[in-house]
Amino acid sequence: MLNWDVQDVRRYKDKPFEFEEELDLTKELTTRSKDVLDADKVLVKGQLFNDNGLVISDVKIKTTLTVPSTRSLLPVELPVDVRVNEAYNVDSVADEEELEQYNVVIPVDDENPTINVYESVIDNILLSIPSKVLTKKEEEENIMPSGKNWEVISEDDFNSQKEEEHVNPEFAKLKNLFNNNDDKE
Structure with missing residues (x-):
């Protein structure tokens, strides 16, 4: 589940390795954050590219979370639509200058060389929750x-x-x- 062996990804030299999955991450999200009351199924669609010892991920994440209003604690449905780009340093051959162009560079374990997008999806969903969440009525009426x-x-x-x-x-x-x-x- 969103976890691939590096050798499988490397077979796609001339074209990207594409994936699309629908996941139920409610348990993981509610366990990791008390701010998540519930979550719809998560649609994860993306590609992995090989690039000189790096595997570059381009992932789009869509779901709807139920979170408490930061003002009244009433439940609010919060649509999440996030795009994530990360670089996995597979061979540890990339130099610092090359790595600086990526927001996130994740080292890949030599003993277990896998690309784990699953944890990244959960992390980025949680990071997308704003610090201020209001119900529609609270927003409109400034209650x-x-x-x-x-x-x-x-x-x-x-x-x-x-x-x-x-x-x-x-x-x-x-x-x-x-x-x-x-x-x-």
Whole structure:
């Protein structure tokens, strides 16, 4: 399952090794992250290319996760559509300059030379979860949690309240001036 022997991939010298699988990763995703409540089947489609001692992966991942709203903890369906490119350093022959052009370079174990895209798929799904997730209603109405004698306000609202409370000291002196005039009359 998304795990291939390097020799099998190397047989595809002139064309890419193509794959497409539909996986149920719900257990793996919910075990690795408490932020994942549920997951639809994951469609993984990609290619592996041989390139001078490297195996380059180009993988597209599609699924829908159910995650809690970061504001209310209500469940939110979050579509995930990620493209991942990684380089597997198979023969350890690539020099540093050659490796710098890739975002991720994964060394391949000499004793067990396999290309494991499975773990990469799980990692990249989890990395695609944003830090702020809201329900549609929370997004549209900008609803903030509140309770008896308390409420959560946005940073913008906080700053505007702070500006309203800030009194210019020059005007504060004038305020006392009018109080003195009332006493004289």
